[in-house]
Amino acid sequence: MRLALFFALLGLINAAESYKILVFNPRYSQSLNNFLGNIADTLVDAGHNVTTLIPIINPHLRDGTHKSNTIYVQPNEEVNKFIEHMDFEEADFFDYNDFNMITSVPFGRDFMGWVNAECTGVLDEPGLVENLQAEKFDVMILENFETCGVALSHLIKPKSLITSAGSVPMGQQGTDLGMASALSYNPSAIISNLDVHSIWSRLWNLYAYFVFDVTWSTSRTEIDALFKARYGPNFPSEIGSQAAFSFVNSEPLIDFGTPTLSRVVPIGGINAKEPKKLEGEFDRIFNLRSKNVLISFGSIVQSHALPLQVKQNILKTVARFPDVTFLWKYEKPNDEFVKNATASTPNLHIQKWTPQNDILADKRLTAFISHGGMASTQETSLRGKPGLFVPFIGDQPRNAGMMQKNGLGKVYHKQDLYNADMFYAAVKDLLENESYYKNAAKIASMIAKKPFSSKELLVKTVEYAAQFGPSPALRPQSFDMSWIEYHNVDIIALFAGIVLIVAISALKVTTFVMKKVLRIVKLKEDQSITNYLANIADTLVEAGHNVTTVIPIVNPNLRDSTDKSIKIHVHPTEEVRKITESMDFEEADFFNYNDFNVFSGMPFGHSFTAWFNAQCEGVLDEPGLIERLRREKFDVMIVENFETCGVAISHLIKPKSLITTAGSVPMGQQGEDFGIESALSYNPNPLITHVDVHSIWSRAWNLYATAVFRAMWYTTRTEIDALFQRRYGPTFPSVYDIGSKAAFTFINREPLIDFATPILSRTICIGGIGAKEPKKLDKDLEHIFSLRNKTVLISFGSIVQSHALPMEVKKNILKAVARFPEITFLWKYERPEDAFAKSALASTPNLQMLKWTPQNDILADKRLHAFITHGGMASTQETAVRGKPGLFIPFLADQPRNSGMMEENGLGKVYHKQDLFDDEKFYAAVKDLIENESYHKNMAKIAAMIANKPFSSRDQLVKTVEFAAQFGPSAALRPQSFDMSWIEYHNVDIIAVLAVFSVIGAFVALKIASFVVTQLSSVVKFKLE
Structure with a gap:
C-alpha cells in the first residue's frame, strides 16, 4: 500500500518541467553510497525529479542522498544471515593481501554473495519492478561494480541507461564500459606504480589484473545466472554495452593518462561538497599550533583495529613533532591505547569522526596522512593539500600511486608502519618538502578552473541522455567481438608463417615497379586543413584573444581562410615554386588513383611530403622570423600535425602550451603522435569504409590499409627530424617527442557520427568547428532552388575536379539526373564552359551547374533534399549538422572512412567510385537516397543531437585553449605509452x-x-x- 501511494505521489511532482531519473544505490559501500547519492542530489539541485532505489545490504551504513525521493528494499533472510556472521569493526584489512588468491578469491566471492543476495530481494519485492517500469523513467543511473541494477534496468526500461564507476574502473568494469585496458602502461587497481620499461613490473601488473578479475568475477556470473533463471535463457548479458553514457569517478588532472571513450564522462570530485567553516572542538584544535596534520584511514580500515605495534609507531612519530598538531580519526576513542596515547602525547587529538572535506578545505591544515581512497585523494587534490598515502585494499594502491606520480605526496607501504624510523622520515618529508605544496596548489587551481566542472558534465550529460536516448555511434564494436577477434590473434597466427615470404617477394619487385609509377603521379593540395585551422583562429579572435596565424605558402592556388587573425605569410622558396610548377592541379586523375597500391601510394606520399618540407626550410630561412615569434612569448601555439614542420618549430618558439590537432580522423602516424590507441581490430583505417569485426579477412585488410598509409606518409616525420637535427644538432628532439608533451590535442571529429574508438582525456573533439553560421542564398541560387520542390546538390570537394572525371562517368551522372525531372540537381562543376557542360545543360532542363557553391549555406537551406558528395570530413560534418542525407562516393585519403561512418549511422549510403561506370546502379542509388525516409529521419535526429550537445565544439575549443594558456601542459594527461618501445607497449x-x-x-x-x-x-x- 505504501509503495503504491509513493508512486502515485511521484507522478505529481513537477513532471512537466523536469526529467524523471532513477538512481539505483544499493547500500553496501559507504564510498559508493556517497558517490551515487551526490549524483542524485546534484540532479535534484538542477531541478529534476530524482528517485533513489536503495536495497539495504549493510544496515550499518548511512544513505548518501539527502534530497531525492527514496525507495527502500529491506534485507532479505539470506542477507541477514551474512550480516550476523560479519564483524565490520574488527575486520583485519592490515594483513589482507590482494595478491594472495588463496585469501582474496574466497573474500571476493563471499562479499559478492552477500551483495548479490539482496538482488533476489529486489526482484521479490511485491509490485516494485512493475511500478518502476510504469514510471517510464527518462534515465536510470547505477554503479556497475555490483551488477544487479544493470540487469534490473532491462526490466524497468528507462529511455537511457547511464552506468558508472565509483572509482577507476576495476576488474570487469573497464570491459563493461568498453574501455581498452592498456595493461602495458595502465596500472591495475591494486598496483601503485608501473615501470613500463621493466618486464617484471609489467608482468606483475598483468598478474594483478588477473587476480582482481578472478576475485570479483561472481559480481557478473551470479547475477547473469539469477536473471536467466527467472526470465529465461535469452535474458541478455550485454545490457551495459547499450548504455548512453558512463560516468567515471576520475579526475584526469591527477589520474594516469589512459585510453577512454567519448561516451565515458569523468566526474571526479563530484563527492566534494561545498566545505563548511570548522566550529567548536575542531576549530579549537586547529588553533593550538601553526601546523596541523589529519590522519584518517577511511571508513573500511578501522584505526583501532590496526596492530598495536603499528599504532605505537604512529604515536612515536607524532611525539617527535611537538610543534605540529595531529588529529587522528580513531573509531574507539575510549579504548586503553587512546587513553595512554593522549596522556603521553599532548599534540595528539583523537576524534571518532571527522568532517574530512571541511578539514581539508581549512587553510590551517598542513598535510593529510590517508589510506588513498578515491574520494580522499580527490578531496586532497581539490583542496590543495599534500599527502602521505598508506594504501590497504582495493583501488587504494593505484589512487595513492597517481598522487605520487603527480608530485602531490608519497606512497607508503602499510607493512612499513612496523618501522618507526622509516615512518618518521616519511612524515618529515611530507611536512618539509616544498615541492608537494607547490604542486598541490597548482593542481587545486587547475581543477577549480577546468573548462567544464564535474557538476556541469554530470547535469548536462544526464539531460542530453534524457532528451535523445543512447547514440549507437558512441558504442564501440569491440563489445561484439571475441577475445581472439579483438586482439587479432587469428590474423597473427595466420600471417606469422608468410610475412617473411611476402617481404622477400616485395623487395625483389619494388625496384622495377617504382620506376614505372613515378612518372604518372600528379599532386594536389586541398583547402580543408587551411579552413579548419583558420576557423580555429577566427573563433579564438571572436572569443577576445590576440591570435596570429603564420602561413607558409606551399600551394599559392589556395586562399587564406582566416579573416580575423593577424597574418604572417612566408612566401614559397625557389624549390617549392619548381615543385608547384611541375604539378597540374586541375587535371589530376584521382578517379583512378588507388590508395591501396603501395607502389603508387608511396611515391605520391613522399613527393607530396617533399613539397611540404621544402617550404619548412623557407620558414627557418625567413630572416628574423623565429626570433620574432620567440620574443612574442605566446601562451599557446596550435599546429596541425599531419605536416609536422610546425610541431618542430614550436620547440624553437617555446610557447607556454603546445596544442596539436588533426583536421580529420587521425591518419597514419598521427594517432601514435597523439598517444591514441589504434584499436585496429575494430577501428576502420581512413582508407576503409567498414570493418566486419567477425571476419579475419576484413580485419586483415584493415591492418594492410594501415601499413600502406603509414608507408606512404612516414617521411612527414623522418625528413623533418633530419632537417631540424641537421640545423640545430643531433640532440634536437623528434617531432614525436615534442608532440607528446602537448597540453591538448584537438580532433576534427564528431563522436555522434563517428565510429566509437579510444581517445584520451587530453583529446578534445571539436567536429563541426568549420560549419559557420549559414547565410541566406544569393539571387542566382534562390532562383535555382525555387524551380522545383526538391533540390539535390552534387559536389566532390576541392581535390576531385568534376570536369576531370572520365567522360563515361559524367554521362552516367547526367543520365541519372535526367530520370528525375521533378528534382533540380545543382552540380559543382569547375569548368561550366566546357563542351560537356554546355551539352548537358542544353539537354537536361533540371540540371544546373556552378563553378563554385557556398556548400554550408546550401546545406542549411530547408529546400535542399539530399547531397551527393565525396565524403570529405568537412562535408560529412556539415551534412550531419544541417540534417541532410547523402550518397557518399569516396575517392581517396580519409573519405572512405568518413563515408562509412555516415552509412553506419543510417545517414545515407556509400557508393564505390568505380560503380559510376554503371548507370543503372547509380540511378538506383540516387533513387534510394531520395525516397528512403529512414535517412531523413535519422539525419533529423542527428542534427538535433549535435545542435543540443552538452558542450558545443566552440565552447570546448575556447575553454580548452584558455585553460592551456593559464596552466600549461599537465603531466597527468600524458600517457606513459609515449616513453615505451613497441616491444614494451605490446x-x-x-x-x-x-x-x-x-x-x-x-x-x-x-x-x-x-x-x-x-x-x-x-x-x-x-x-x-
Missing part, C-alpha cells in the same frame, strides 16, 4: 618469455608422461610374466 617480451616457458613446460610434461607410461608398461609386463 608486452612482446612477456609473451616471448611465457611462450618459451610454455614450450619448456609442455616438453617436460611430455617427457614425464612418457616416463610414466614406460614405467606402467614395465609393471604390467612384469605382472604378466
